[in-house]
Amino acid sequence: MAQKLLAISLIAILMAVGAWSIASGNTVAQTTPASNLNSPFVSKLSNITLPPQSLPVVTYYYGNSGQHQTITSPEWTSILKNVFDNKTIISYNFANNTTQALILFDITYTGLNPYGLQYVVALSQIGPLSIANEQKAFWITANKSSMVSGYSNWNALNAGAYPGFSWSKPKILPFSLTEEYFGIFAVIIGSIFVLYFVFNRRK
Secondary structure: OHHHHHHHHHHHHHHHHHHHHHHOOOOHHHOOOOOOOOOOOOOOOOOOOOOOOOOOOEEEEEOOOOEEEEEOHHHHHHHHHHHHOOOOOOOOOHHHOOOHHHHOEOOOOOOEOHHHHHHHHHHHOOOOOOHHHHHHHHHHHHOOEOOOOOOEHHHHHHOOOOOOOOOOOOOOOOHHHHHHHHHHHHHHHHHHHHHHHHHHHOO
């Protein structure tokens, strides 16, 4: 009897490991959460630091007459507040992340990351900074593919990932994936019962 139970347990464990590996896309081994920063799964990079007191100055041009807008630290702070901290736009709470500026900037905070560049280009298509224009620029970029595999910029942000980095992993799983995990474990539990009765029927 003990040997039967051991065999059933080993089979169930192997099934669980295999199913979990498939469902997670074999990415867990590549991901190391940052232990010293409150940020969504900063992985594979150990040199992430807190943002400097002053963020980079960026100038963009708009209109046909060469008008321009310069974005300095106060403007960046306003953009983060008006757009990325706006719960009616993004459900994930980035305001509590000390590295929130990584939404727009590279890991050195000296330049824009790919999403940040998309966002500024969108601003240049609209006009000068204002709450309305900052939010319009967001929606222009919202459904474009992010650097996070399988996610649009908007979906990545809602899931707690930085859309400008391929190594940023969502903290909130899509409902379909969460449902998939429940399905996998339901199958495993069902299999254990089946194996138990199969072994006992041979007595």
